[in-house]
Amino acid sequence: MDHQEEQEIAPSNEGFQFRMGLNDNKAGMEGLDKEKINKIIMEATKGSKFYDNELKKDQQVNQRIEKMLQQKSQLTISQIKKAQVQVDKLALELERSRDLSRVIVHVDMDAFYAAVEMRDNPELKDKPMAVGSMSMLFFFQSTSNYLARRFGVRAAMPGFIAKRLCPNLYIVPLNFDKYRAVSKEVREIFSEYDPNFLPLSLDEAYLDITDHLEERTSAEEAVREMRFRIEQKTTLTASAGIAPNMMLAKVCSDKNKPNGQYIIPHDRQAVTDFIKDLPIRKVPGIGKVTEKMLRALGITTCTDLYQQRALLSLLFSDTSWHNFLHISLGLGSTRIERDGERKSMSTERTFSEMSSAEEQYELCQQLCKDLAEDLNKEGLKGRTVTLKLKNIKFEVKTRASTVSYVVSTEDEIFSVAKEILKAEIDLASPEPLRLRLMGVRISGFLSENEKHQKSITSFLSLSKATKTKCSEMADKSDQATQAPAPQRESFFNQKRAARQQGLEQGSTSSEQNVKCAPIEQQKEITEVDQICEEPDFTCPICMMKQSDWDLEAFNKHIDQCLSKSPPSDNLQMTKCEDVLAASNDKAQKSNEGFSDDLRKDVHIKNLKNKMETVPPSDDLDDFVIDKNTMRAIHNQDVPLNPCKDEIICKNPMENHQLESDVGLKTTDESKAPSAPSSSVCHEETIFICPVCNIRQDTSNLAVFNRHVDVCLNKGILEELQEHNPNQDPRRPIKTDLRNGTTVRGNAGNRSTARTKRPRAMQQNPTSKKPKTNRSSLTIDAFFK
DNA sequence: CGGATCGAC
DNA sequence: CTATGTCGATCCG
DSSP states (O other): OOGGGSOOEEEOSSSEEEOOOSSTTOOOSSSOOHHHHHHHHHHHHTTSHHHHHHHHHHHHHHHHHHHHHHHHHTOOHHHHHHHHHHHHHHHHHHHHTOOOOOOEEEEEETTHHHHHHHHHOGGGGGSOEEESBTTTBBOSSSOBOHHHHTTTOOTTBOHHHHHHHOTTOEEEOOOHHHHHHHHHHHHHHHHHHOTTOEEEETTEEEEEOTTGGGGOSOHHHHHHHHHHHHHHHHSOOEEEEEESSHHHHHHHHHHTOTTOEEEOOSSHHHHHHHHHTOBGGGSTTOOHHHHHHHHHTTOOBHHHHHHTHHHHHHHSOHHHHHHHHHHHTTOOOOSOOOOOSOOEEEEEEEEEEEOOHHHHHHHHHHHHHHHHHHHHHHTOOEEEEEEEEEETTOOEEEEEEEEEEEEOSHHHHHHHHHHHHHHHHHHHTTSOOOEEEEEEEEEOOOOHHHHHHHHHHHHHHHHHHHHSOOEEOOTTGGGGSSOOOHHHHHHHHHHHHHHHTTOSOTTSOTTOOEEOOOOOOOOSOOOGGGGOOOSSSBOTTTOOBOTTSOHHHHHHHHHHHHTTSOOSOOSOOOOOOOSSOOOOOOOOOOOOOOOSTHHHHHHHHHHHHHHHOOOOOGGGSSOOOOHHHHHHHHTTOEEOOSSSSOOEESOTTSOOOOOGGGGGOOHHHHHSOOSOOTTTOOSOOOEEOTTTOOEESOOOHHHHHHHHHHHTTOOHHHHHHHSOTTSOOOOOOOOOOOOOOOOSTTTOBOOOOOOOOOOTTOOOTTOOSOOTTGGGGOOOTTOO
């Protein structure tokens, strides 16, 4: 929502400086003036660990700025001139490819959470109120009403400070189910204007109404109507921005904030006029730090940004200055697109101080469990696990470890995370870790393409490995590999140290630091069948039976054994779980009180809406659904898997069981829509490769088939090539959005929105690439 | 690759 | 009385 009105704690040399909103303290009737507000906040904050940390961070930013300025001072005029030429070349190209043909709308509910609460409890209307978690802190968008704002109460301000600013403040706890229900109603309206709209969060969305406008007079009228319908349906108001691209639309929606809209017509002059005095901070993607750095260069507006483009190209990374250039030209994405594949997934929790190692392990495991569930929903597996720790001084530390196999289950993740945690605990000992937050992240997902590649290389490696005798390696086995990260080494050392202390996890593979010699470039597939092994805990690499080990020890062993290029599938078996959660329909509010000409029209549309619109199964919240998926849902032809492989459930309601002969399916068969997978198998399905006889850790039939294929030494390369490039990648359905769940003490919190942002700025710099099949979407006829 | 940082809500 | 969140992406070394 309105991020520019957030409180910003910006400690500087003198102390606190506050940036209030643009319209700082409009009404002086009641409430506090800026100075008082700052003073109160200052008093509440000063001396806290949090503040200390903020100061420290601020210092770091200052150092960065200093470094940058130093760099700047060393630039020569000729360097800058040269850069100028380069940048202008790009600018010209960008200008030439400017696309003004789309009509993009950004819609933003006004003070959404607060508005919902006030609607449902009118008593709150006359009182300063805010939404958030008890007296701890409250967060999430514009959570305060206008009364409260007069006291300086802002989004992203801790509750206890807000209370000091405004002792009568009502703090209403978050009620996500409610917001979700309202959001659903709003989205139903959105989908009529753009069935392919992109929700950013519960209260915000991008729409491309270009097509819709074909039967309309004006964009403004259409958007006004849409907002009106939203208000009729939900009693809540929304603001909107209309512009030729996403970046501009977003900025516009903020312009006439409460209950208003703003349009930038699709004409170049209008865009440049708008951009001219726009403060860079208002642009999505430019945050506190970037603003400060640019300000150090004398840049505050987009015009400044444009004028300094040559300098910026020398001081910032390519992506950064490209982004800046786009902004200063008023360019942004003209197509509303989902993000590409997700790159990481994480979960973290804050709690009151925790210093017992035992508890920490326990929490860690819980986090892994949660994460594993999330991963499972999207059918993802990754190779690097990152542990995030924040101590009571607010110092954040992350430690990562990437293993050679893919992990996705609780046990797998925990076995890695646990080691990292142990290393940290041991590192700090005899002092305990005094934590206030812990998080676990997984990344290094195998992309669809990589999945194939990985499995090739893994099997290549495997076949070689099978032949190669595993050599016993000393601890620092990394030397042998080409890129031994020093951290890793120390990490292993720490791990070993941990082991010697005999702490906690007795089952770690202490002396078994077995490791294969690094596998060099493989030339061809040989003796693939050699990989076949018993399904029990026999290491497929060193062929040693490990049956008395527990799973994590076993995984670890394999990790060590493989070092770098492992098999893509390990011997784990995954539980198939319902991807489609049970859906329960929320009763829809019917609306009344229409009073003007629009009334009839709106009523009809709302009716139509109810009858025809199949909302994106919103019970799962923050869905991001693309056009194809949408269509598929309408046809009840739901792609169930995030991967390209066409496993399509003809009717998601039918509960197919996987054929028992599944293990014998060939790749060809997998290409035909066949028995559905994850969403419909309620029981564990065991995939055992009929060739190598190893259980495959996947619930994805196609993946499994591919494995079998590889195992059979069939031409997977060919298959890769013939893989239909026209296929739209099936995007994973995003769920999530959880309620706050208290973990410990009163500080527990669980995340809220986690919709991914679109790359607002991303327009292909050299937009020459003939984007496959999208051409039909772009109308280029608009140049003047 | 690992770690810190940024920006979003 | 205390008391400042969670997530994904990107940058930098």
